[in-house]
Amino acid sequence: MTLRNFSILFTLMAIGGIVSVQGQRSNTSPKLEDLPRRAIDTLSTQDDETKVIIYSNNTWSYYRPTLLNKYDDLPVYQKHWDTTQVFAYRTIELSDLPSAVDLKLISTMDEFHPPIIGRVFSKYGPRGRRSHKGVDIPLQTGEPIYAVFEGKIRYSKYNTGGYGNLVIIRHKNGLETWYAHLSKRNVAVNEYVKAGQVIGFGGSTGRSRGPHLHFETRYCDQNFDPEYLFDFENGQLKYQTFALERSFLNIYSRASDQLEEEDDEGYLALLTENIDSDSTSADFLERVARAQAKPDGINPGGPVYHTVRSGDILGRIAQKYGVSIDQICRLNNIKRTTILQIGRKLRIR
Numbered sequence: 562m563t564l565r566n567f568s569i570l571f572t573l574m575a576i577g578g579i580v581s582v583q584g585q586r587s588n589t590s591p592k593l594e595d596l597p598r599r600a601i602d603t604l605s606t607q608d609d610e611t612k613v614i615i616y617s618n619n620t621w622s623y624y625r626p627t628l629l630n631k632y633d634d635l636p637v638y639q640k641h642w643d644t645t646q647v648f649a650y651r652t653i654e655l656s657d658l659p660s661a662v663d664l665k666l667i668s669t670m671d672e673f674h675p676p677i678i679g680r681v682f683s684k685y686g687p688r689g690r691r692s693h694k695g696v697d698i699p700l701q702t703g704e705p706i707y708a709v710f711e712g713k714i715r716y717s718k719y720n721t722g723g724y725g726n727l728v729i730i731r732h733k734n735g736l737e738t739w740y741a742h743l744s745k746r747n748v749a750v751n752e753y754v755k756a757g758q759v760i761g762f763g764g765s766t767g768r769s770r771g772p773h774l775h776f777e778t779r780y781c782d783q784n785f786d787p788e789y790l791f792d793f794e795n796g797q798l799k800y801q802t803f804a805l806e807r808s809f810l811n812i813y814s815r816a817s818d819q820l821e822e823e824d825d826e827g828y829l830a831l832l833t834e835n836i837d838s839d840s841t842s843a844d845f846l847e848r849v850a851r852a853q854a855k856p857d858g859i860n861p862g863g864p865v866y867h868t869v870r871s872g873d874i875l876g877r878i879a880q881k882y883g884v885s886i887d888q889i890c891r892l893n894n895i896k897r898t899t900i901l902q903i904g905r906k907l908r909i910r
């Protein structure tokens with residue numbers, strides 16, 4: 562909507578308000594909220610996209626004209642826009658994607674909000690013959706769930722495939738974030754949301770054993786480990802711009818395949834059921850036994866990897882794992898002077 566169209570709409574709203582004044586006379590003294598509302602002024606706020614509308618009955622409301630449809634013309638909101646099915650890119654294969662895509666996530670910190678803050682108790686990755694395509698974070702039923710970045714709601718309905726109440730936001734850069742098992746959804750498809758807007762409330766709908774948020778990140782329908790982008794426990798975003806490599810779009814590519822993150826989380830992970838698994842109680846007991854025997858994610862004697870983070874240098878990585886720089890160079894066929902790309906997976910052992 563152009564500014565001019567907006568003014569016309571605004572004028573119509575105002576006229577509508579005036580018309581309703583004539584129709585609502587009453588003998589009893591009216592309550593404030595019952596008074597006819599007529600827009601009399603708009604005020605700017607610190608946020609460029611938000612205005613405050615002042616009404617004739619001394620009430621006010623927020624208005625965000627520019628959020629309504631300023632992105633509607635972007636190809637990302639034109640192509641593969643399917644509000645009825647979870648998968649929207651059915652004609653695109655993984656092999657069609659470039660080897661890496663730069664995802665510009667934010668330019669200022671207020672463009673990010675954690676979906677919920679909490680410890681991931683079930684990580685992304687293979688689960689026996691099935692796979693867990695997101696992360697699980699425990700919550701209290703009814704806790705608000707926030708949009709991580711601004712975007713447009715691509716899907717908001719009850720999904721019978723196991724997700725329960727599911728909201729999918731497609732962000733401008735093509736990234737999609739999925740929020741599952743919600744007790745209640747707060748948004749409708751084709752609606753724009755800002756980072757930090759409450760898109761629903763946590764719950765345990767669908768295939769779930771207890772209240773938790775199942776959260777996924779996808780690009781062209783292909784899932785990757787959300788922990789590449791987010792530190793859920795501290796509510797932080799790891800990058801402003803993230804180089805999403807095609808190799809990350811793989812259930813075996815985990816952000817946490819690093820020694821320092823191996824702890825008791827794996828135990829909790831195996832105790833908790835998730836949407837991609839349809840196991841019986843015998844399976845569950847077996848998983849408990851396995852978890853007690855061996856923490857998830859540790860493969861003693863197997864290869865050890867480190868995913869490069871912002872600020873990492875070879876010397877510090879080598880020191881952290883107690884290996885030589887030469888060993889890392891040899892295993893990864895790189896030189897001491899090679900610039901380490903964030904997100905790159907280095908073999909350590």
Ligand SMILES: [Zn+2]
Binds near residue numbers: 683695696697776836
């Ligand atoms: Zn899950």
